Amino acid sequence: MSLYSKRGVSAQKEEVHAATKNIDKGLYPKAFCKIYEDVLGGDKEWVNVMHADGAGTKSILAYLYWKETGDVSVWRGIAQDAIVMNLDDLLCVGIYKNLLFSSSIDRNKARIPGEVLKVLIEGSQEFFDTMDAHGVDIAFLGGETADVGDVVKTIAVNGTMAARWKKEALVTNKNIKPGNVIVGLASYGKAVYETEYNSGIGSNGLTSARHDVLSKHYAKAFPESFDETLSEEVVYIGSNKLTDAIYVSFRNKEFSTTVGKLILSPTRTFAPVVKQILEENFAVVNGLIHCSGGGQTKCMKYMPEGVHVIKDNLFGPPEIFDLIQKSSGADDKEMYQVFNMGCRLEIYTDEKNADELIGIANDFGIDAQVIGRVEAGKENTLTIEQNGQRILYEF
Numbered sequence: 001m002s003l004y005s006k007r008g009v010s011a012q013k014e015e016v017h018a019a020t021k022n023i024d025k026g027l028y029p030k031a032f033c034k035i036y037e038d039v040l041g042g043d044k045e046w047v048n049v050m051h052a053d054g055a056g057t058k059s060i061l062a063y064l065y066w067k068e069t070g071d072v073s074v075w076r077g078i079a080q081d082a083i084v085m086n087l088d089d090l091l092c093v094g095i096y097k098n099l100l101f102s103s104s105i106d107r108n109k110a111r112i113p114g115e116v117l118k119v120l121i122e123g124s125q126e127f128f129d130t131m132d133a134h135g136v137d138i139a140f141l142g143g144e145t146a147d148v149g150d151v152v153k154t155i156a157v158n159g160t161m162a163a164r165w166k167k168e169a170l171v172t173n174k175n176i177k178p179g180n181v182i183v184g185l186a187s188y189g190k191a192v193y194e195t196e197y198n199s200g201i202g203s204n205g206l207t208s209a210r211h212d213v214l215s216k217h218y219a220k221a222f223p224e225s226f227d228e229t230l231s232e233e234v235v236y237i238g239s240n241k242l243t244d245a246i247y248v249s250f251r252n253k254e255f256s257t258t259v260g261k262l263i264l265s266p267t268r269t270f271a272p273v274v275k276q277i278l279e280e281n282f283a284v285v286n287g288l289i290h291c292s293g294g295g296q297t298k299c300m301k302y303m304p305e306g307v308h309v310i311k312d313n314l315f316g317p318p319e320i321f322d323l324i325q326k327s328s329g330a331d332d333k334e335m336y337q338v339f340n341m342g343c344r345l346e347i348y349t350d351e352k353n354a355d356e357l358i359g360i361a362n363d364f365g366i367d368a369q370v371i372g373r374v375e376a377g378k379e380n381t382l383t384i385e386q387n388g389q390r391i392l393y394e395f
Helices: 013-021 058-069 074-091 114-133 206-213 217-221 260-265 271-284 295-302 321-330 332-338 349-364
Strands: 035-036 048-055 100-107 138-147 155-167 183-185 247-250 253-258 287-290 305-312 342-351 367-375 381-386 389-394
Touching: 013 287, 048 074, 058 074, 058 155, 058 260, 074 100, 074 114, 074 155, 074 271, 074 287, 074 342, 100 114, 114 138, 138 155, 155 253, 183 349, 206 260, 206 321, 247 260, 247 321, 253 260, 260 321, 271 342, 271 349, 287 367, 295 305, 295 332, 295 381, 321 332, 332 389, 342 349, 342 367, 349 367
Parallel strands: 100 138, 305 381
Antiparallel strands: 035 048, 048 155, 100 155, 183 342, 183 367, 247 253, 287 342, 305 367, 381 389
């Protein structure tokens, strides 16, 4: 059993999928989000989409960082995480504007004061303002903030996003086919709409990252930050503190940051990039995948039957994933199944269109390249080739 499983979490969410297997899959079963008929407007040419997600256990890392440094601004990143985990999923069905967002925050009032809530709410509005400047309009409709100390030890930051969209402008993944190439967009670096270097960590696998990287100091100082039923052998088994210095190399430049800054980098949105791609090149986009829970294996849930997906030109994983792997001892197969490993958005298209899409991403300061391809196969399989290794996943 992996450390990830021993901590009570699952990259593939097997039990969740089992519980929901008999639920209606919506109009397009392979679409990245569940798509409904237009029950709001009653127009057969339109659809409704609603999505719920959040920052997950990343909020515990923000709690530790805030308590240790006194820097309350760290919560702005958590606000962004909760939004982007919804927004970038909706991007993958072609929706990039006229969005509604409602936040849902559950806190333990004894540990999370009003100043944290203020930063979370103001941070949300700041992110919406940034997106609006790039033509991605999101209406902030408030939400629910509940004091539920009997339920949560610290805080849970989540949200729901909804939209009404034309059917003809949807990306449903039904056009993904053998012969397509995969254009991957990097999760790390510094996009033109970001204020500092982004490690690429996103908001998935943070339970593993937190316990593998950080030291027992946090178990002793902040027992409220973990499940007391876990075995001590899987709780904060690393050697680092959040304030430890670490060097990062990006585009032939090296600079110093901290473990905390890397592990708490806000989840990058690709909304401005996808907006331009869909407005200018909608017809060539056969599919979109957000490499969130399930990491580099996420794509297989949305593939047509009888394909072999090969990823043999992925980005080299940035420093944060190297730090996590060295701390945990996890093999490459588990790392690519849990984390995005430096690539968080995939665009499926014909090879002749790849350079155009890569150029648009580059204009926003985001690295992009063809990371793989789709071939025909008897059964759905995924092969990742990296560092001379060939990793096979069967589905």
